Amino acid sequence: xxxxxxxxxxxxxxxxxxxxxxxxxxxxxxxxxxxxxxxxxxxxxxxxxxxxxxxxxxxxxxxxxxxxxxxxxxxxxxxxxxxxxxxxxxxxxxxxxxxxxxxxxxxxxxxxxxxxxxxxxxxxxxxxxxxxxxxxxxxxxxxxxxxxxxxxxxxxxxxxxxxxxxxxxxxxxxxxxxxxxxxxxxxxxxxxxxxxxxxxxxxxxxxxxxxxxxxxxxxxxxxxxxxxxxxxxxxxxxxxxxxxxxxxxxxxxxxxxxxxxxxxxxxxxxxxxxxxxxxxxxxxxxxxxxxxxxxxxxxxxxxxxxxxxxxxxxxxxxxxxxxxxxxxxxxxxxxxxxxxxxxxxxxxxxxxxxxxxx
Amino acid sequence: xxxxxxxxxxxxxxxxxxxxxxxxxxxxxxxxxxxxxxxxxxxxxxxxxxxxxxxxxxxxxxxxxxxxxxxxxxxxxxxxxxxxxxxxxxxxxxxxxxxxxxxxxxxxxxxxxxxxxxxxxxxxxxxxxxxxxxxxxxxxxxxxxxxxxxxxxxxxxxxxxxxxxxxxxxxxxxxxxxxxxxxxxxxxxxxxxxxxxxxxxxxxxxxxxxxxxxxxxxxxxxxxxxxxxxxxxxxxxxxxxxxxxxxxxxxxxxxxxxxxxxxxxxxxxxxxxxxxxxxxxxxxxxxxxxxxxxxxxxxxxxxxxxxxxxxxxxxxxxxxxxxxxxxxxxxxxxxxxxxxxxxxxxxxxxxxxxxxxxxxxxxxxxxxxxxxxxxxxxxxxxxxxxxxxxxxxxxxxxxxxxxxxxxxxxxxxxxxxxxxxxxxxxxxxxxxxxxxxxxxxxxxxxxxxxxxxxxxxxxxxxxxxxxxxxxxxxxxxxxxxxxxxxxxxxxxxxxxxxxxxxxxxxxxxxxxxxxxxxxxxxxxxxxxxxxxxxxxxxxxxxxxxxxxxxxxxxxxxxxxxxxxxxxxxxxxxxxxxxxxxxxxxxxxxxxxxxxxxxxxxxxxxxxxxxxxxxxxxxxxxxx
Numbered sequence: 001x002x003x004x005x006x007x008x009x010x011x012x013x014x015x016x017x018x019x020x021x022x023x024x025x026x027x028x029x030x031x032x033x034x035x036x037x038x039x040x041x042x043x044x045x046x047x048x049x050x051x052x053x054x055x056x057x058x059x060x061x062x063x064x065x066x067x068x069x070x071x072x073x074x075x076x077x078x079x080x081x082x083x084x085x086x087x088x089x090x091x092x093x094x095x096x097x098x099x100x101x102x103x104x105x106x107x108x109x110x111x112x113x114x115x116x117x118x119x120x121x122x123x124x125x126x127x128x129x130x131x132x133x134x135x136x137x138x139x140x141x142x143x144x145x146x147x148x149x150x151x152x153x154x155x156x157x158x159x160x161x162x163x164x165x166x167x168x169x170x171x172x173x174x175x176x177x178x179x180x181x182x183x184x185x186x187x188x189x190x191x192x193x194x195x196x197x198x199x200x201x202x203x204x205x206x207x208x209x210x211x212x213x214x215x216x217x218x219x220x221x222x223x224x225x226x227x228x229x230x231x232x233x234x235x236x237x238x239x240x241x242x243x244x245x246x247x248x249x250x251x252x253x254x255x256x257x258x259x260x261x262x263x264x265x266x267x268x269x270x271x272x273x274x275x276x277x278x279x280x281x282x283x284x285x286x287x288x289x290x291x292x293x294x295x296x297x298x299x300x301x302x303x304x305x306x307x308x309x310x311x312x313x314x315x316x317x318x319x320x321x322x323x324x325x326x327x328x329x330x331x332x333x334x335x336x337x338x339x340x341x342x343x344x345x346x347x348x349x350x351x352x353x354x355x356x357x358x
Numbered sequence: 359x360x361x362x363x364x365x366x367x368x369x370x371x372x373x374x375x376x377x378x379x380x381x382x383x384x385x386x387x388x389x390x391x392x393x394x395x396x397x398x399x400x401x402x403x404x405x406x407x408x409x410x411x412x413x414x415x416x417x418x419x420x421x422x423x424x425x426x427x428x429x430x431x432x433x434x435x436x437x438x439x440x441x442x443x444x445x446x447x448x449x450x451x452x453x454x455x456x457x458x459x460x461x462x463x464x465x466x467x468x469x470x471x472x473x474x475x476x477x478x479x480x481x482x483x484x485x486x487x488x489x490x491x492x493x494x495x496x497x498x499x500x501x502x503x504x505x506x507x508x509x510x511x512x513x514x515x516x517x518x519x520x521x522x523x524x525x526x527x528x529x530x531x532x533x534x535x536x537x538x539x540x541x542x543x544x545x546x547x548x549x550x551x552x553x554x555x556x557x558x559x560x561x562x563x564x565x566x567x568x569x570x571x572x573x574x575x576x577x578x579x580x581x582x583x584x585x586x587x588x589x590x591x592x593x594x595x596x597x598x599x600x601x602x603x604x605x606x607x608x609x610x611x612x613x614x615x616x617x618x619x620x621x622x623x624x625x626x627x628x629x630x631x632x633x634x635x636x637x638x639x640x641x642x643x644x645x646x647x648x649x650x651x652x653x654x655x656x657x658x659x660x661x662x663x664x665x666x667x668x669x670x671x672x673x674x675x676x677x678x679x680x681x682x683x684x685x686x687x688x689x690x691x692x693x694x695x696x697x698x699x700x701x702x703x704x705x706x707x708x709x710x711x712x713x714x715x716x717x718x719x720x721x722x723x724x725x726x727x728x729x730x731x732x733x734x735x736x737x738x739x740x741x742x743x744x745x746x747x748x749x750x751x752x753x754x755x756x757x758x759x760x761x762x763x764x765x766x767x768x769x770x771x772x773x774x775x776x777x778x779x780x781x782x783x784x785x786x787x788x789x790x791x792x793x794x795x796x797x798x799x800x801x802x803x804x805x806x807x808x809x810x811x812x813x814x815x816x817x818x819x820x821x822x823x824x825x826x827x828x829x830x831x832x833x834x835x836x837x838x839x840x841x842x843x844x845x846x847x848x849x850x851x852x853x854x855x856x857x858x859x860x861x862x863x864x865x866x867x868x869x870x871x872x873x874x875x876x877x878x879x880x881x882x883x884x885x886x887x888x889x890x891x892x893x894x895x896x897x898x899x900x901x902x903x904x905x906x907x908x909x910x911x912x913x914x915x916x917x918x919x920x921x922x923x924x925x926x927x928x929x930x931x932x933x934x935x936x937x938x939x940x941x942x943x944x945x946x947x948x949x950x951x952x953x954x955x956x957x958x959x960x961x962x963x964x965x966x967x968x969x970x971x972x973x974x975x976x977x978x979x980x981x
Binding site for chain 1: 612662
């Protein structure tokens with residue numbers, strides 16, 4: 001379904017009134033500005049209510065600061081919708097799809113360093129190999145066949161080439177000279193993972209369950225893919241069925257699907273993290289964990305979102321959940337993995353969706 | 359550009375040929391045919407402001423600009439010339455109903471009217487009625503109504519008049535308008551044609567960018583007429599046609615990424631039969647309205663998203679006067695069948711019947727009042743029973759007190775109900791209770807109206823993720839919030855003539871609190887303070903005007919975070935006119951206008967700067 005498309009259409013053609021929850025936690029006064037080297041970056045997509053933005057939360061969760069790009073760059077705004085951030089040693093590359101722009105900043109001061117504003121069309125995610133950035137692009141909403149991976153020269157910030165791929169490329173990660181791209185299907189649907197040989201640009205496709213999104217490598221170096229599955233509608237948009245979601249593990253040498261754990265009919269998982277031999281995934285607002293070699297899904301959740309669960313990360317002994325709000329600031333909830341007790345709630349970016357450890 | 363002027367010239371010459379008859383200016387014996395009786399006869403206690411010809415001509419560039427500088431409405435625009443919405447008294451854009459010759463023309467797909475998809479200069483007058491009007495105009499008339507009226511007039515002698523307006527502005531902006539009015543004692547015809555276009559590529563102040571992908575062009579054609587059938591009966595028709603194409607401009611930080619296009623196609627046709635004698639009047643109306651938008655995500659592509667609607671309306675109205683009581687009893691019956699369809703929603707038919715009764719009376723020309731009730735029957739959902747009361751007291755010369763109260767509603771739109779996978783068939787209409795009191799003073803020179811309003815709205819339709827527990831993560835519309843609006847409005851005008859000098863001053867000021875019941879905070883996109891003023895000065899053949907707008911800060915997040923606001927702005931326009939010809943039969947005026955004269959940076963939507971200082975040269979020829 002064309003969710004994003006719909007959102008922009010609604011945004012254009014009607015006035016969205018937003019409901020809300022109040023919040024007042026900022027705490028920016030306590031933090032020395034420009035020091036983002038130890039802590040958590042939260043990116044928020046933004047919406048009609050405000051720009052896409054990045055928030056900083058200190059490692060010990062005691063300080064936070066919102067709009068760190070805007071505040072360090074004379075009120076410049078990133079625009080909507082901020083999809084993701086990629087990093088190299090010193091820089092952060094902030095990918096914003098509606099403005100077809102990747103803004104480059106110093107990852108520790110968030111000072112503007114440049115931008116990639118030509119040659120992108122609905123950019124989603126970026127990965128960096130050497131001095132090149134590889135960016136998935138959806139292309140025109142009206143065309144399922146113009147989707148591509150842009151190759152960006154990181155010394156000039158110019159798109160120096162494109163690699164045509166199947167419809168709706170989403171996540172992109174690299175290993176051993178290969179790019180792995182999940183095809184969530186953009187405005188429609190897809191069920192492949194593309195494998196691109198960086199040197200030859202040779203393209204292979206691996207079929208998985210419908211709407212693959214998150215990609216991670218497990219401790220054996222295999223690729224773990226979360227497919228959401230999809231809802232099937234008839235011509236009048238009545239629900240007439242579902243396709244299965246799955247967690248698939250792909251051998252990165254043979255490019256074969258080694259194992260596939262399938263979700264129950266009608267269950268559409270989203271968000272997945274692989275950390276320290278464990279897979280964490282979410283379904284209906286609840287987070288579950290299984291061993292990366294497990295043959296079946298878990299039946300008991302470890303934590304449950306109180307809002308609209310839109311981001312998930314696991315680091316050290318903590319699990320981080322984002323409850324996104326598109327009419328206001330969102331909430332980051334941090335839980336202790338061992339006790340599953342909530343440690344902290346922090347007010348973060350509008351439409352918060354991704355968590356990065358800086 | 360040349361092509362456009364040629365086209366305009368062609369129409370101009372052609373119409374001129376048709377209208378060769380001697381044009382005698384005859385101000386006597388005119389009979390005005392009212393297209394919207396409810397507005398003229400049943401607005402006791404309401405504040406109605408009229409924007410006449412001379413005001414409309416000062417803001418030809420767009421309906422948005424006209425309202426922004428001359429009305430109590432708050433206007434949001436996605437860049438100049440882009441999608442534009444208007445709201446009254448802190449209500450939402452879908453709570454503003456636009457009424458064309460008595461018919462509500464808000465889209466059934468999204469419940470709104472785009473204020474840059476109408477050529478208002480083709481109409482003779484625009485009336486702005488603040489306050490609930492669902493009783494008269496149905497869904498969406500919660501904050502107020504904007505009326506686009508064609509005024510037809512018979513005349514004792516044959517009368518032909520032409521008006522031609524052309525303007526040339528910055529950023530390759532061209533506006534042209536031609537109007538013809540022919541009348542005699544038996545029939546009358548008005549016709550109007552307008553063509554506007556602009557590259558609209560103004561520099562975005564404070565950046566190296568231009569307003570990229572902002573070009574627009576539109577063509578409008580209106581024709582209306584009335585034929586006297588017998589001494590008591592008339593047949594009137596009204597037709598309004600519009601075709602517009604706009605590109606949707608991009609926003610900062612990268613306006614060059616915009617590549618989309620939007621088309622509007624509207625046809626509106628209305629046939630009215632009226633019979634009127636001393637006591638009884640009947641009115642039967644038949645209307646067909648067609649509306650379509652096409653959205654091209656890629657302007658070069660042939661594929662588009664669309665929404666369209668066909669609406670058929672049948673009205674029968676009857677009024678009976680009780681002269682002894684100085685009273686009239688009226689009944690309004692309306693049947694409507696609407697077909698709506700989008701690329702995502704299969705064709706749906708909604709049928710509606712409404713019946714209202716209105717009783718109005720005056721007592722010794724001191725107390726005037728209207729009492730009104732209405733019941734709707736809708737094929738899709740229950741529409742609340744509505745009622746309204748309007749009251750005006752003129753205890754002394756020049757002074758008046760006015761008051762009104764009403765219940766109003768907005769039905770869910772087709773998008774709200776049927777959007778694939780997201781629509782919600784369980785929605786009920788939004789409803790609002792409103793009341794208002796005002797006091798005023800009016801003499802030949804000076805008038806002022808000070809009013810206070812209160813609106814209690816509930817079941818407002820809000821799109822939210824997780825709105826439906828059975829569809830986790832999906833954005834769905836639900837009946838959610840309650841909002842209380844209250845505020846103060848002042849409108850004043852002053853006129854002074856001394857020797858050959860004329861001075862005119864008009865001003866609006868609104869103070870609006872719109873409080874969300876869940877947070878006790880100001881609703882997003884509602885400025886607390888809004889002011890606009892117009893100063894006009896005329897001396898012999900020379901005239902000058904100055905317009906000033908102050909739009910207060912608005913919050914864009916529900917928590918009223920200071921990090922997400924649209925700052926307040928002051929904007930001013932000014933212009934001068936000179937009449938080269940000023941005879942009884944001919945008037946030729948040339949004018950120069952400077953928009954945003956102080957070159958202020960301002961936005962009405964985040965990351966979309968509005969035009970910098972720009973110029974417009976115009977001629978206005980009446981013959």
